[in-house]
Amino acid sequence: xxxxxxxxxxxxxxxxxxxxxxxxxxxxxxxxxxxxxxxxxxxxxxxxxxxxxxxxxxxxxxxxxxxxxxxxxxxxxxxxxxxxxxxxxxxxxxxxxxxxxxxxxxxxxxxxxxxxxxxxxxxxxxxxxxxxxxxxxxxxxxxxxxxxxxxxxxxxxxxxxxxxxxxxxxxxxxxxxxxxxxxxxxxxxxxxxxxxxxxxxxxxxxxxxxxxxxxxxxxxxxxxxxxxxxxxxxxxxxxxxxxxxxxxxxxxxxxxxxxxxxxxxxxxxxxxxxxxxxxxxxxxxxxxxxxxxxxxxxxxxxxxxxxxxxxxxxxxxxxxxxxxxxxxxxxxxxxxxxxxxxxxxxxxxxxxxxxxxxxxxxxxxxxxxxxxxxxxxxxxxxxxxxxxxxxxxxxxxxxxxxxxxxxxxxxxxxxxxxxxxxxxxxxxxxxxxxxxxxxxxxxxxxxxxxxxxxxxxxxxxxxxxxxxxxxxxxxxx
Amino acid sequence: xxxxxxxxxxxxxxxxxxxxxxxxxxxxxxxxxxxxxxxxxxxxxxxxxxxxxxxxxxxxxxxxxxxxxxxxxxxxxxxxxxxxxxxxxxxxxxxxxxxxxxxxxxxxxxxxxxxxxxxxxxxxxxxxxxxxxxxxxxxxxxxxxxxxxxxxxxxxxxxxxxxxxxxxxxxxxxxxxxxxxxxxxxxxxxxxxxxxxxxxxxxxxxxxxxxxxxxxxxxxxxxxxxxxxxxxxxxxxxxxxxxxxxxxxxxxxxxxxxxxxxxxxxxxxxxxxxxxxxxxxxxxxxxxxxxxxxxxxxxxxxxxxxxxxxxxxxxxxxxxxxxx
Numbered sequence: 001x002x003x004x005x006x007x008x009x010x011x012x013x014x015x016x017x018x019x020x021x022x023x024x025x026x027x028x029x030x031x032x033x034x035x036x037x038x039x040x041x042x043x044x045x046x047x048x049x050x051x052x053x054x055x056x057x058x059x060x061x062x063x064x065x066x067x068x069x070x071x072x073x074x075x076x077x078x079x080x081x082x083x084x085x086x087x088x089x090x091x092x093x094x095x096x097x098x099x100x101x102x103x104x105x106x107x108x109x110x111x112x113x114x115x116x117x118x119x120x121x122x123x124x125x126x127x128x129x130x131x132x133x134x135x136x137x138x139x140x141x142x143x144x145x146x147x148x149x150x151x152x153x154x155x156x157x158x159x160x161x162x163x164x165x166x167x168x169x170x171x172x173x174x175x176x177x178x179x180x181x182x183x184x185x186x187x188x189x190x191x192x193x194x195x196x197x198x199x200x201x202x203x204x205x206x207x208x209x210x211x212x213x214x215x216x217x218x219x220x221x222x223x224x225x226x227x228x229x230x231x232x233x234x235x236x237x238x239x240x241x242x243x244x245x246x247x248x249x250x251x252x253x254x255x256x257x258x259x260x261x262x263x264x265x266x267x268x269x270x271x272x273x274x275x276x277x278x279x280x281x282x283x284x285x286x287x288x289x290x291x292x293x294x295x296x297x298x299x300x301x302x303x304x305x306x307x308x309x310x311x312x313x314x315x316x317x318x319x320x321x322x323x324x325x326x327x328x329x330x331x332x333x334x335x336x337x338x339x340x341x342x343x344x345x346x347x348x349x350x351x352x353x354x355x356x357x358x359x360x361x362x363x364x365x366x367x368x369x370x371x372x373x374x375x376x377x378x379x380x381x382x383x384x385x386x387x388x389x390x391x392x393x394x395x396x397x398x399x400x401x402x403x404x405x406x407x408x409x410x411x412x413x414x415x416x417x418x419x420x421x422x423x424x425x426x427x428x429x430x431x432x433x434x435x436x437x438x439x440x441x442x443x444x445x446x447x448x449x450x451x452x453x454x455x456x457x458x459x460x461x462x463x464x465x466x467x468x469x470x471x472x473x474x475x476x477x
Numbered sequence: 478x479x480x481x482x483x484x485x486x487x488x489x490x491x492x493x494x495x496x497x498x499x500x501x502x503x504x505x506x507x508x509x510x511x512x513x514x515x516x517x518x519x520x521x522x523x524x525x526x527x528x529x530x531x532x533x534x535x536x537x538x539x540x541x542x543x544x545x546x547x548x549x550x551x552x553x554x555x556x557x558x559x560x561x562x563x564x565x566x567x568x569x570x571x572x573x574x575x576x577x578x579x580x581x582x583x584x585x586x587x588x589x590x591x592x593x594x595x596x597x598x599x600x601x602x603x604x605x606x607x608x609x610x611x612x613x614x615x616x617x618x619x620x621x622x623x624x625x626x627x628x629x630x631x632x633x634x635x636x637x638x639x640x641x642x643x644x645x646x647x648x649x650x651x652x653x654x655x656x657x658x659x660x661x662x663x664x665x666x667x668x669x670x671x672x673x674x675x676x677x678x679x680x681x682x683x684x685x686x687x688x689x690x691x692x693x694x695x696x697x698x699x700x701x702x703x704x705x706x707x708x709x710x711x712x713x714x715x716x717x718x719x720x721x722x723x724x725x726x727x728x729x730x731x732x733x734x735x736x737x738x739x740x741x742x743x744x745x746x747x748x749x750x751x752x753x754x755x756x757x758x759x760x761x762x763x764x765x766x767x768x769x770x771x772x773x774x775x776x777x778x779x780x781x782x783x784x785x786x787x788x789x790x791x792x793x794x795x796x797x798x799x800x801x
Contacts, residue, residue: 187478193481193484458496462635
């Protein structure tokens with residue numbers, strides 16, 4: 001079920017009313033969330049429900065076993081490793097089998113062998129990378145002793161399958177979300193109202209910016225009809241498309257969760273106002289970046305080891321991050337590109353730790369800050385080009401076309417309405433950059449606030465009618 | 478909680494009321510020569526044409542694919558071509574035509590394959606356009622899914638209609654004007670055939686059709702409920718005294734595998750309404766394609782019409798009372 005579909009428009013109020021009026025007890029509410037989440041996911045393809053159930057059941061059992069073997073570190077390690085391997089195997093089969101076989105076959109073809117391996121047309125279950133990582137987070141946290149193993153099976157299943165963030169995150173930590181399922185919830189007006197505002201802002205970003213930009217990007221990408229500046233404009237449009245699409249989804253997810261009394265972690269924090277690539281990654285897809293930091297980078301030694309090991313750690317994390325996004329060399333190269341950038345910042349000793357958001361307490365940034373933001377944005381945009389490309393050959397073609405005459409090609413002026421929308425978004429986000437989302441704590445005049453909501457709902461509906469049920473980009477990951 | 482729900486409900490009610498008011502004050506206005514206005518012309522002809530008659534029912538595959546005059550000359554009976562646009566949704570149009578069906582009519586259902594997966598509902602962009610043609614009082618004929626589609630498109634229409642009405646009151650909406658052909662009401666002849674394209678040269682025969690078709694033929698499952706509805710509708714036509722025939726639509730060769738959904742023929746047969754010829758038999762060569770997947774050029778019109786004449790002569794020769 002898509003957030004921007006008619007089915008969800010009916011589903012959400014029904015679940016909301018049942019949750020607060022019919023299922024009042026904590027366990028009943030958790031059970032309702034499990035059922036609702038399975039309906040939500042099954043709407044897309046019910047056959048993959050068993051995968052979520054299997055992942056949940058195994059992770060739940062592994063938690064109990066780890067608790068059972070308390071004091072026996074070796075057994076605990078064995079159980080947690082078995083669960084991690086099992087979950088990653090499921091992910092591997094469904095997401096990477098085809099990629100692995102294709103590359104193996106190509107490798108053998110290089111030395112003249114024709115490898116006869118069974119190829120399977122495996123459908124990638126929506127959101128498998130997200131809920132698998134969420135399940136792994138639980139097992140690792142229990143193993144590390146940061147969280148007691150839960151015996152509440154319904155609460156645990158609800159934690160893994162919680163529908164607002166099931167298919168595209170934020171990837172929640174067990175330490176944050178699971179305890180919320182184990183405590184009684186009371187309706188909080190302020191929280192629910194803020195959730196509605198955040199969800200509305202998410203819809204606005206998705207419908208008014210991501211979808212129109214996406215239409216243009218899809219029409220021109222890889223067609224070989226654009227050159228020079230036009231190509232850069234297309235990259236910039238894609239940068240806004242992916243940001244508004246993904247952060248829009250996160251806003252809707254966080255907003256919906258607040259309606260049910262849950263606080264999900266923040267996933268985006270105005271990333272395009274970052275002054276460096278490391279800062280960009282502290283503001284973009286925060287839930288995934290911190291996941292890799294806490295469960296891969298730090299255990300490998302992080303940056304508190306020799307320079308050689310730090311370099312190795314950075315490359316491992318970003319190679320895995322690239323692969324997490326998709327089974328394709330373009331994603332791996334995108335990950336390596338960011339690894340190189342981060343390494344450059346690290347080796348050059350550039351200051352990337354900032355106590356506050358850019359221009360904190362000021363209206364406008366300094367020229368130096370503008371320069372840093374522009375450089376960071378352009379570096380990110382180049383990365384998005386690799387990310388969006390269908391093959392590395394296409395990346396080469398696009399970069400060659402970049403330097404093709406005429407460099408200043410005006411054939412892409414069609415993009416202007418979309419660019420205008422992007423500029424408005426930037427202005428709004430700049431104004432509201434110290435808030436959790438753009439519609440948080442509005443003006444003190446209710447009539448003005450409600451009018452603004454009505455205008456946003458109107459435009460979202462008006463533009464939404466033409467972009468019927470368009471998917472979110474991150475569903476494919 | 479109560480306050481929250483109250484505020485949300487009050488907002489939704491006020492918002493919907495305002496939207497409806499704006500939609501009422503700034504209706505969609507189509508120019509007189511808009512393609513959709515041919516719907517009223519066709520209804521008038523259906524009402525006024527004497528029996529015996531053959532009524533061709535479907536979308537634009539009939540509008541662009543038949544010469545009614547040729548059929549009349551061969552079968553010696555009146556022909557009414559009701560084909561206009563598949564997006565109008567046969568669930569609306571078939572129900573609307575029923576009031577003019579008389580005993581002795583021969584009704585040929587030539588429904589586009591896409592309807593079997595979309596469910597024959599009105600398309601989003603025409604949910605409002607049709608009302609502009611048939612009059613808002615006909616909104617009561619809309620079924621619930623059709624009303625939902627209308628509700629979905631209203632904000633979009635209001636957004637477009639208000640500036641248009643404020644800036645230029647005379648700027649009524651014309652029909653789409655693509656690079657190949659201008660869709661307009663005046664393009665239809667007195668039988669209801671789109672005849673203005675017969676004299677136009679087809680640009681790059683086949684190519685546009687195939688490209689467009691590949692984009693439009695998203696794989697979607699066949700809706701058996703639609704087949705059941707269609708069969709029930711055929712019964713209603715028969716109850717009004719008509720004879721109903723199911724004929725596959727004309728489509729060019731390259732697009733046939735893309736558009737024909739496996740199982741349509743079998744489903745219709747199970748519902749007791751089989752096609753009287755195989756779908757493959759209604760395919761025309763790619764060189765006969767015009768500007769869209771089901772549209773054929775004049776060569777295609779002649780070929781398709783001769784085929785329809787042969788089929789009708791064979792199937793219903795005894796049912797066609799000769800025109801006096």
